[in-house]
Amino acid sequence: MNVKSKKSLQIVIVAILAMTVMCTTATAADLRLSKESIPPGATYTVGDTINYELVVENTHTTCNATLDVWDDYPNGTSALLAHNVDIPPGESRTYYTSYVTTSADVPRACNLLRVEGTQCGVSAYLSLGTCNYVNPP
16 A cells, blocks of 8 residues: 555544544434334335324433424425423423325335434434335325
8 A cells, every 4th residue: 555545544534533423422412312103113105194203302310401393204394393392301202293105205204303402501403314114006
């Protein structure tokens, strides 16, 4: 390996490590999200309704979390499920939402639970995506 190739490889490794640290920091917030379709793991057909249970948990031991809770649907629209909801330490909030599948969702409909706000006076952001298989009619 020549010096130029070795230098390029070192830069790539540093970039990968930096991205890993950023991802770990973003997901290391004292928030936990869970999202599940009801029933779990079901396969749908165009026109079926997918029902979701969304849970936002504040896992911090001393600070409240004040959050906006969003559900981003597969068709590009979003629903604000809660605005400035205050979640005390160790508590959670559960939301239920649904989405009617369309032909644009074949072969799968992907949905994103997203929270934005503050925790311990610091900006907080976390998201969790899930996908369900959708069959043509």
